[in-house]
Each structure stands twice: as C-alpha cells, then as structure tokens.
Amino acid sequence: MVLDTQFLAATDEGIGQAAAILRAGGLVAMPTETVYGLAGDARNGTAVARIFEAKGRPRFNPLIVHVPDMAMARDMAEFDERAEAVARAFWPGALTLVLPVKASAGLSPLVTAGLPTVAIRMPAHPLAKALLRAFGGPVAAPSANPSGKVSPTTADHVRQGLGGKIEAILDGGACAVGLESTILGLDGSPALLRPGGIPVEELEAMLGAIAVGGPGALPNAPGQLPSHYAPDAPVRLGAVAREGAEIWVGFGPDCAGADLTLSAKGDLVEAAAAxxxxxxxxxxxxxxxxxxxxxxxxxTGLGRAINDRLRRAAAPRG
Structure with missing residues (x-):
C-alpha cells in the first residue's frame, strides 16, 4: 500500500500531529542533530516491524531507542556510575550507549533483537526533543533511508527514499552533524561499536583506552553467531505439517491445524512483530x-529477516 506521506512543519501543530501518528502506531521521520531518524513507538511490535519493512532492512539488527530525558533512559536501561558519568558529559548529543536492558522496559523484542542490551540515546535536536516530550514514550529510530543507501540529512532526502512508505516527515531543515551517532558499549569493558558524531578521543579522555568492537572474539552486535536466538527445544524448518508431538508454528491460511502461527493471513509485518x-x-x-x-x-521482504533468525534458531548448538 502506498501512503500519502505528509510534510509536517516545525510548529507546535506539526509536532502534535507527529506525536498523534506515533501513538497510532505510525512512522514519522524526525530530524536529529546527526541524521533524520525513522521513528516508531518502541513499545509497539507492529510499528517496529514496519520500520524494518519501510527501510528494506535485510536482518534484525538492534535499533536505537531515543528518549527525551534521563528519567526515561533509566526506565529503559541499567545505568552504573560509569554510564551515568558518560551520559552527563555527552547527553543530549550524538552518542548512543549500549547498556543492560531492564526487564521492565516494555520494549518490543524486535528493538533489542533478543539481546540483553539496549542501545539508547538522548538527541539534542530541539525538534526531536519536542516530539519525544509530546509523544511521552521511547521511540525506535534508525536512519530514515532505505537500507544500505546514503543517510538522509534533509527532509527531502527522506522523501526521496521513503516517500509513500511512511506516514509523515517532520521537517527540521538540514541536520547539523550529518553523521550517525557514535555507539559506545558499556555493558562490559568500554567498546567502540560504531564511530560517529562524538570522536572516540573525547570518550577516551574520560574512560581511558577503548577497544574497537565488543568484548571477546566477536563484536557485541547481533547476527554474528551461526546459532542465535535459539530456544531450548530443537527447531525444524520448512514444515508443511506436524511430525509427531512437535509444536508446529504456521504461517498463512494453509496452516489451519498449527499450534501457533506467525500470521494466519500470511502478513510478513505481523509475522516479524510476533x-x-x-x-x-x-x-x-x-x-x-x-x-x-x-x-x-x-x-522476500521481511521474510528474509524472519528466515535469517529462524535459521540461526535451528542451527546446531555449540
């Protein structure tokens, strides 16, 4: 379905309209000081799944959660003294912190990709802050562009890439930084997970030497291990019927006898959210x-991401 993507002005009325769209489960591109982000309610699984669909994102990578203040940040993640100090020094700003997620955060599992951490940021852009306050909740907001394409720094860049796929674009002019946020892992030893708008030297002046990538042999990022997102029970794929006493999860109308279903109507957005x-x-x-x-x-579409995660769930365990 092609949507009539609205341009919303940087006014109280425009911000109010954008917040109403988010509350209804819609998607709004919002300006930040780094790039435009594609915002959706981080607590609404269908809204988050639509972010992946609109971007054509090929796999379930964790999304950055944007919050308006420290109170909400602390509701989402566990802050130790080190994280509190870094947040005081660099927030609001172009820094994302990867921290242990709170069980009570209420985030869609798609946001964290099933990991025990959450990537969280407090943007400095006045329009982003105003929208977050008006919405009153956390939003997931990757860059507002088709996956793999150049990140958008103006509202028109967003229109060129995502027009017809999202409800609205909140026009805040050109982004000041024009480079995505730095991502700093603080769920263990400090780790630079992505260079960005905050130079690593500024972080090292505060924290000391920072490793590149996550702890151990692999980066602290999703999708690196052959076996991932795996339940305790073994998983069989491509099942057109139940074999024995297994739990059969269906997809589409031809699986009426399934115990559970990702989507009875064969909707990939619904399946991704579930x-x-x-x-x-x-x-x-x-x-x-x-x-x-x-x-x-x-x-196809979100099915590639769903199958990627199912293949990892079914992979031999180490």
Missing amino acids: LFQTLRDADALAGPEGRISFAPVPE
Whole structure:
C-alpha cells in the first residue's frame, strides 16, 4: 500500500500531529542533530516491524531507542556510575550507549533483537526533543533511508527514499552533524561499536583506552553467531505439517491445524512483530523433551529477516 506521506512543519501543530501518528502506531521521520531518524513507538511490535519493512532492512539488527530525558533512559536501561558519568558529559548529543536492558522496559523484542542490551540515546535536536516530550514514550529510530543507501540529512532526502512508505516527515531543515551517532558499549569493558558524531578521543579522555568492537572474539552486535536466538527445544524448518508431538508454528491460511502461527493471513509485518514472542511461546509448549517446527516463510521482504533468525534458531548448538 502506498501512503500519502505528509510534510509536517516545525510548529507546535506539526509536532502534535507527529506525536498523534506515533501513538497510532505510525512512522514519522524526525530530524536529529546527526541524521533524520525513522521513528516508531518502541513499545509497539507492529510499528517496529514496519520500520524494518519501510527501510528494506535485510536482518534484525538492534535499533536505537531515543528518549527525551534521563528519567526515561533509566526506565529503559541499567545505568552504573560509569554510564551515568558518560551520559552527563555527552547527553543530549550524538552518542548512543549500549547498556543492560531492564526487564521492565516494555520494549518490543524486535528493538533489542533478543539481546540483553539496549542501545539508547538522548538527541539534542530541539525538534526531536519536542516530539519525544509530546509523544511521552521511547521511540525506535534508525536512519530514515532505505537500507544500505546514503543517510538522509534533509527532509527531502527522506522523501526521496521513503516517500509513500511512511506516514509523515517532520521537517527540521538540514541536520547539523550529518553523521550517525557514535555507539559506545558499556555493558562490559568500554567498546567502540560504531564511530560517529562524538570522536572516540573525547570518550577516551574520560574512560581511558577503548577497544574497537565488543568484548571477546566477536563484536557485541547481533547476527554474528551461526546459532542465535535459539530456544531450548530443537527447531525444524520448512514444515508443511506436524511430525509427531512437535509444536508446529504456521504461517498463512494453509496452516489451519498449527499450534501457533506467525500470521494466519500470511502478513510478513505481523509475522516479524510476533517472531520472538512466538519462539518463546513455542518453547514453553514444547517442554524439555519437545521439538518446534516452523512452516515455510517466503524469502522476500521481511521474510528474509524472519528466515535469517529462524535459521540461526535451528542451527546446531555449540
């Protein structure tokens, strides 16, 4: 479906309209000091799934959660003294912190990609701050561009890439920084997960030497291990019917006898929003001796991301 993407002015009325769209589960491109972000309610699984769909994002990578103040940040993540100090020094600003996520955060599982951490940022752009305050909740907001393309620094860049796929663009003019935020992992030893708008030297002046990438042999990022997002029960893919006593998860109208379904109508957005919770539900039903099977999901659009995560869930365990 092609949407009539609105341009919203940088006024109280425009901000109010944008907040109303977010509350209704819609998507709004908002300016930040780095680049324009594609904002959706971080607590609404369908809204978050639509972010992946609009961008054509090929796999479930964690999304950055944007918040208006420290009170909300502390509701989302565990801040130790080190994280508090870094936030005081660099927020609001072009720095994203990766911290342990709170169980009570209420975020869609798609936001964190099933990881025990959350990437969180407090933007400095006055329009972004105003929208976050008006909305009153956390928003997931990757760059507002098709995946793999140049990041947008003006509202027109967003229109060129995502026009017809999102509800609105809040026009704040050109972005001041024009480079995505620096991502700093603080869930262990400090780690530079992405260089960006805050030079690493400024962070090292405060924290000392910072490693590049996550702790251990692999970066602290999703999608690196062959076996990932795996439930306790073994997983079988491509199941067109139940075998034995396994828990069969269907997709589409041809799976009427399935125990659970990612989407009875075959909607990939709905399936993406339901994937992680369905994995957990199927695991609980399977029990310690059971097995889970999944019906085929098309290898198109969000289906590629769904299948990527299902293949990792079904991979041999180390």
